[in-house]
Amino acid sequence: MPSLKFIPDDRLVELLLLVPGERKVANVQSDGSELWEHVEAAQPAEVNAGLRAARPFYSAKSVLMPVSEVIARYGRAEGDPLDEAAQATMAVIGVRGCECRALAYLDKVMLDEPMADPFYEARRKNATIVGVDCALAADSCFCNLLGETAYPEVNFDVNLSPIGGGLLAEAGSEKGELVMAEAASLLSDATAEQVAERDAMRQRTAEQLASQNADYEFPEDFVESLPTTLEELFWRVELGNCVQCGGCTAVCPQCYCFLMFDRGSGEGAYERARAWDSCQFTGYSQMAGPPGTVKPDPRRDHMSKFQHRFAHKFWYNPLIMGILGCVGCGRCADTCPGGIDLRKVLSQVNTEYARHG
Numbered sequence: 001m002p003s004l005k006f007i008p009d010d011r012l013v014e015l016l017l018l019v020p021g022e023r024k025v026a027n028v029q030s031d032g033s034e035l036w037e038h039v040e041a042a043q044p045a046e047v048n049a050g051l052r053a054a055r056p057f058y059s060a061k062s063v064l065m066p067v068s069e070v071i072a073r074y075g076r077a078e079g080d081p082l083d084e085a086a087q088a089t090m091a092v093i094g095v096r097g098c099e100c101r102a103l104a105y106l107d108k109v110m111l112d113e114p115m116a117d118p119f120y121e122a123r124r125k126n127a128t129i130v131g132v133d134c135a136l137a138a139d140s141c142f143c144n145l146l147g148e149t150a151y152p153e154v155n156f157d158v159n160l161s162p163i164g165g166g167l168l169a170e171a172g173s174e175k176g177e178l179v180m181a182e183a184a185s186l187l188s189d190a191t192a193e194q195v196a197e198r199d200a201m202r203q204r205t206a207e208q209l210a211s212q213n214a215d216y217e218f219p220e221d222f223v224e225s226l227p228t229t230l231e232e233l234f235w236r237v238e239l240g241n242c243v244q245c246g247g248c249t250a251v252c253p254q255c256y257c258f259l260m261f262d263r264g265s266g267e268g269a270y271e272r273a274r275a276w277d278s279c280q281f282t283g284y285s286q287m288a289g290p291p292g293t294v295k296p297d298p299r300r301d302h303m304s305k306f307q308h309r310f311a312h313k314f315w316y317n318p319l320i321m322g323i324l325g326c327v328g329c330g331r332c333a334d335t336c337p338g339g340i341d342l343r344k345v346l347s348q349v350n351t352e353y354a355r356h357g
């Protein structure tokens, strides 16, 4: 078992300031709202509250894959954005288990050759990830229904587990071991009672998740059940609540689509930027074609876009990549103005599939 150390609440920020990264952002709770904030700018109590709260609305994706970024400059514009990304280092603090698992998916999409994304690669390589256990689940969380835990198991350098009076810290990589070594004077060995307290906290969260999701049941095999239930009436009922705002894909820690555009940045200077896009938007999949013609669009109608979101995450991805496109964080339900909740949709898939026999 990796060695567990105890950091008291009043020394936590000192530990976090030792995590490498020119930019250190933590998910903090301030005046009842949560945000990604520079650790130096936040009050220690806000940082601590952020680590003890339910998972944030905006995941670590918004830090590692910004909403928009410049990827090239030309004309009279100066500076290479890739050099800038390659030199920037950061610490991302308060990354939940679902977000750590989502990173495994983003890494596969963004780092696999021959299409590795150099900007994501640079940011990911230069980031130190400080994870945290969920001492509390949000009402919409359902990681348990996907067989996952509410604490980080992969993709963290250091993980923190909130207990009374402080947190237990554990290294998950060589980078994390170095942080722990540097912070040795702030840390003490965890006692058996403290480890038992952490285990009890994890158990409480697991029980909260089991209780709040007791009414939902997912199919055992999404790849089998989803395609065979796509004609069922409930899809049309759910579709009626979707206004194509794209909120669900924006907050999803695993959705990665972006569009690119060029713009002027001064006299004779130009830049190419990219920004998050959504498969739910009209025109998202429209292709180029001769002027004056109807442009081909394989997902022209709303239903095909709506179903695509589910099919991509629960059918094509497991089939092609062996990994689900969802970690059960519930953020999409929190943001959806139509109240569309994946738990309900997937439970309906399960019911209809069972009825098909």
Ligand code: SF4
Pocket (backbone or CB within 6 Å): 248, 251, 252, 253, 254, 255, 313, 325, 326, 327, 328, 329, 330, 331, 332, 333, 342
């Ligand atoms: S689809 Fe929804 S529940 Fe699943 S990872 Fe994305 S935001 Fe979270």
Ligand code: SF4
Pocket (backbone or CB within 6 Å): 241, 242, 243, 244, 245, 246, 247, 248, 249, 280, 332, 335, 336, 337, 338, 339, 340
């Ligand atoms: S958040 Fe809801 S309404 Fe908006 S695009 Fe997604 S499913 Fe549709």
